[in-house]
Amino acid sequence: MSGRKETVLDLAKFVDKGVQVKLTGGRQVTGTLKGYDQLLNLVLDEAIEFLRDPDDPLKTTDQTRRLGLIVCRGTAVMLVSPRGLVAFKLVCCFHIPPKFLKTTSL
Numbered sequence: 001m002s003g004r005k006e007t008v009l010d011l012a013k014f015v016d017k018g019v020q021v022k023l024t025g026g027r028q029v030t031g032t033l034k035g036y037d038q039l040l041n042l043v044l045d046e047a048i049e050f051l052r053d054p055d056d057p058l059k060t061t062d063q064t065r066r067l068g069l070i071v072c073r074g075t076a077v078m079l080v081s082p083r084g085l086v087a088f089k090l091v092c093c094f095h096i097p098p099k100f101l102k103t104t105s106l
Helices: none
Strands: 018-023 029-035 042-053 060-072 075-080
Touching: 018 042, 029 060
Parallel strands: none
Antiparallel strands: 018 029, 018 075, 029 042, 042 060
């Protein structure tokens, strides 16, 4: 048995690949995942922050800011996804239209 604790997420497959990270407070950054630990602290290289709209802080703009090498504290990480893929919110199965549900006859 190894002494290293496992994380909630298996991030090993994303090391040295581009990821998108959403943080508490509405910040959103992308970069190359260089490392992580069991507390979900992330090290991103070539990180870029997407700036928020001053009129609507929930929206990001096309403006970016280069950050370089950063550490995202695990307690601030809300979402990690591969760069380029859109993260969808979970939908309760009771709200799925019936035409999308697989039915079986008895």
